[in-house]
Amino acid sequence: MDRPNWAPDEVDLAHPSVARVYDYYLGGSHNFESDRQFADRVLGVLPEMAAVAQQNRAFLRRSVRYLCQTGIDQFLDLGSGIPTAGNVHEIVGSFSPRSRVLYVDHDPVAVMHSRELLAGNEQTEVMAADLAEPDRVLADPALRNHLDLSRPMAVLLVSVLHFVADDLRPAEIIRTYMDALPRGSHLVISHASHEGNDNAAGAQAIYNQQRSPNPMRMRTSAEVTELFGDLTLVDPGVVRIPTWRPDSPAGAGPASDRYPGHAGVAFG
Numbered sequence: 001m002d003r004p005n006w007a008p009d010e011v012d013l014a015h016p017s018v019a020r021v022y023d024y025y026l027g028g029s030h031n032f033e034s035d036r037q038f039a040d041r042v043l044g045v046l047p048e049m050a051a052v053a054q055q056n057r058a059f060l061r062r063s064v065r066y067l068c069q070t071g072i073d074q075f076l077d078l079g080s081g082i083p084t085a086g087n088v089h090e091i092v093g094s095f096s097p098r099s100r101v102l103y104v105d106h107d108p109v110a111v112m113h114s115r116e117l118l119a120g121n122e123q124t125e126v127m128a129a130d131l132a133e134p135d136r137v138l139a140d141p142a143l144r145n146h147l148d149l150s151r152p153m154a155v156l157l158v159s160v161l162h163f164v165a166d167d168l169r170p171a172e173i174i175r176t177y178m179d180a181l182p183r184g185s186h187l188v189i190s191h192a193s194h195e196g197n198d199n200a201a202g203a204q205a206i207y208n209q210q211r212s213p214n215p216m217r218m219r220t221s222a223e224v225t226e227l228f229g230d231l232t233l234v235d236p237g238v239v240r241i242p243t244w245r246p247d248s249p250a251g252a253g254p255a256s257d258r259y260p261g262h263a264g265v266a267f268g
């Protein structure tokens, strides 16, 4: 397999990565043959997966816009992914030129491409880290020099917690982040689900095949609600992703009791 000149040396081209597979669903160009083959298998059982990824990005944009309108101007985007159209820093920059965004990802392609895109942008920083190590992330000078922990901020966990297994205790991870932040801070979650959707369960099985580098744990609406802990959910609570404050009634899209994902926003 030819190695593209943009591929960081440490990347193993033979094994798909969550970040690059998602880039492929979104029509991006930072993916390899192994990612495309893997994604095509998922699309074989869940043909709407590409549209689901687009709906997830649309939710990200709507929720960030909502937060900007409530006055939030600092964003900690955990599992930020490979940059694509409508990135968080673009949305928040259009509300407040002084807003701050910290992108955190553990995927070398996501980190490298984010750094390239953001070179010279003082409002936005990129950190290579494992979000499942909140104490380490919160103590990192890259975070402390960029975000003001004495002022409210939003923590974004968008389409990433289904890659955090139960034994890593995702609810405790989230609580550690939120407990470190002042009142008025917000949490955004979108999460894959197989509730009422056997095809989504089939997609999860592909991610969980033997020796998978990307195991997946889809969660039900009740389980996603639990992840918010004692935070206060804003209307409409935890709902199927397209129905979280759609831009228009028609914009809600093909949501149904089968839609393979839930989302919500809460504050503490």
Ligand SMILES: C[S@@+](CC[C@H](N)C(=O)[O-])C[C@H]1O[C@@H](n2cnc3c(N)ncnc32)[C@H](O)[C@@H]1O
Binding pocket: 018, 019, 022, 056, 057, 060, 078, 079, 080, 081, 082, 104, 105, 106, 107, 110, 129, 130, 131, 132, 157, 158, 159, 160, 163
């Ligand atoms: C499906 S993508 C979502 C990207 C973006 N949040 C969005 O919604 O468009 C998931 C991202 O989370 C990252 N990720 C998964 N587990 C992670 C972890 N433990 N620490 C940091 N990043 C992680 C992946 O590398 C990938 O870039």
